[in-house]
Amino acid sequence: MAEEKKPVIGVIPLYDETKESIWMLPGYLEGLQTAGAIPVVLPLTAAKEDYVRLDEQIDGYLFTGGHDISPELYGEEKKKTCGSPCGMRDELEPYLYRMALTEDKPVLGICRGIQLINVLEGGTLYQDLPTEYETDVEHHMEPPYDRTVHSVDIISESPLYDLLGKSHMDVNSYHHQAVKTPGNGLKVMAVSEDGLVEAVYRPDKKFVWGVQWHPEFIYKRNDDARKILRKFVEISSTCRNRTA
Numbered sequence: 001m002a003e004e005k006k007p008v009i010g011v012i013p014l015y016d017e018t019k020e021s022i023w024m025l026p027g028y029l030e031g032l033q034t035a036g037a038i039p040v041v042l043p044l045t046a047a048k049e050d051y052v053r054l055d056e057q058i059d060g061y062l063f064t065g066g067h068d069i070s071p072e073l074y075g076e077e078k079k080k081t082c083g084s085p086c087g088m089r090d091e092l093e094p095y096l097y098r099m100a101l102t103e104d105k106p107v108l109g110i111c112r113g114i115q116l117i118n119v120l121e122g123g124t125l126y127q128d129l130p131t132e133y134e135t136d137v138e139h140h141m142e143p144p145y146d147r148t149v150h151s152v153d154i155i156s157e158s159p160l161y162d163l164l165g166k167s168h169m170d171v172n173s174y175h176h177q178a179v180k181t182p183g184n185g186l187k188v189m190a191v192s193e194d195g196l197v198e199a200v201y202r203p204d205k206k207f208v209w210g211v212q213w214h215p216e217f218i219y220k221r222n223d224d225a226r227k228i229l230r231k232f233v234e235i236s237s238t239c240r241n242r243t244a
């Protein structure tokens with residue numbers, strides 16, 4: 001029997017071009033720690049082959065929020081309303097995502113993360129929700145972010161439904177873009193009250209989930225957010241024990 005080992009989760013850092021800084025919001029790390037993992041912030045600029053070496057120690061990947069994704073990645077012209085992309089992340093994250101998939105390592109995408117997963121699976125995005133999607137629902141809330149501002153319907157027979165055992169949940173919402181056309185390999189597992197796709201998963205993988213809301217801002221006071229992080233960490237942990 002392999003002894004229980006905490007899984008190591010590789011976390012993609014954020015980038016601030018005005019400060020020319022690679023940075024991290026503590027909620028991503030603390031949320032993962034609370035869920036039983038050892039989070040590790042990955043470099044943004046290492047050589048590709050060096051990520052292969054790092055990957056030997058990593059059991060799951062967290063794709064964090066951040067910049068709008070370059071529309072080039074889904075074959076569209078960038079509109080004026082699209083935010084400026086982050087070249088380093090747009091370059092690195094597809095590589096890491098494919099590496100994780102090859103090994104069937106768990107992947108959780110949050111905000112930009114769900115958008116990234118969707119684009120890499122062949123889907124498209126709304127480049128600018130305010131001008132492209134008419135709604136009364138608040139998707140770009142003001143702080144504090146540890147409160148819920150809209151609800152989502154959870155699709156029955158989805159792993160999110162299996163996890164939470166209910167067909168609605170309330171979420172926080174802080175996003176400029178969103179899934180427009182879901183990628184081919186993905187299934188939708190939650191839709192906001194105004195019809196936007198807010199969570200997807202890949203049914204043929206152990207755990208590839210994307211959520212449009214922000215569990216890292218709200219996990220301290222929200223059971224559903226904690227359960228999602230815990231599930232991700234738990235499945236990452238079974239990957240670790242298998243190879244131990």
Ligand SMILES: [Mn+2]
Pocket residue numbers: 138139150172173174175192198212
């Ligand atoms: Mn939303």
